[in-house]
Amino acid sequence: MKQTIKRLLAIAVALISVATASPAQAVGAQPPPQRLHATAYYGTLDVIAREVLNLRTRITTLDGRPVPGLPVSFVTTGERWFMCEATTDWNGVAECRNGPIPPPISLANLLVNGYDAIFSGNRWFRPVMAHNNIGIG
Template identity: 40%
Template structure:
């Protein structure tokens, strides 16, 4: 069956219009998907820890990470390190309340790190994620003795 030229032109125009609309919609969707929100800054605070001189164990290392409005952030990996020399003391993840805590006592591997821990304290750091910027908080270590 042969269609008149005007009907063929109308069908071609409609097909071209639909193809253009699909192309624009697909490009828009890809652009929107690729554009994500900038990572948010976090609030962080750390508790003062303690260091037992006889056993060389640090305990009470705890930090809280929240969004700016105070909402706790769960599931963030946190590294607790000696301030200054970055010797790893322990690693933990934040819980539903936003707290990360060294559950077992931490042992600085070298005497020099223990001295540095006592003089400079410790840092609790979470590295950047897709949703949050890298954040570090700092606090001191107190001495305990039997």
């Protein structure tokens, strides 16, 4: 009887040590963040009004499914000045239709280098960035 109890206790201790040694296999473990794909579209610049128009990006999973509800920041390439922020819709598209350009942003930098659309990532998705140009509209 004592041997059976000792064996059961030894088995229980072994099972507990295996479960605590490999947390990735534990129940409720979070999978690693998923990779995404982003595409930025050509934007335009209204020089007189000092506004950027139609800055747009689409974020999808690697197999092409759109990802809604992601906050996307639109920034200048190079200087990294913030221009606007939008959230992806059901088609995975985030768009800043028109937004004023703050004075420290160089219009020449926008025209030469373009803009970046950046999703900073969260616990489900990895960060992703897309780049495109801006022309005079």
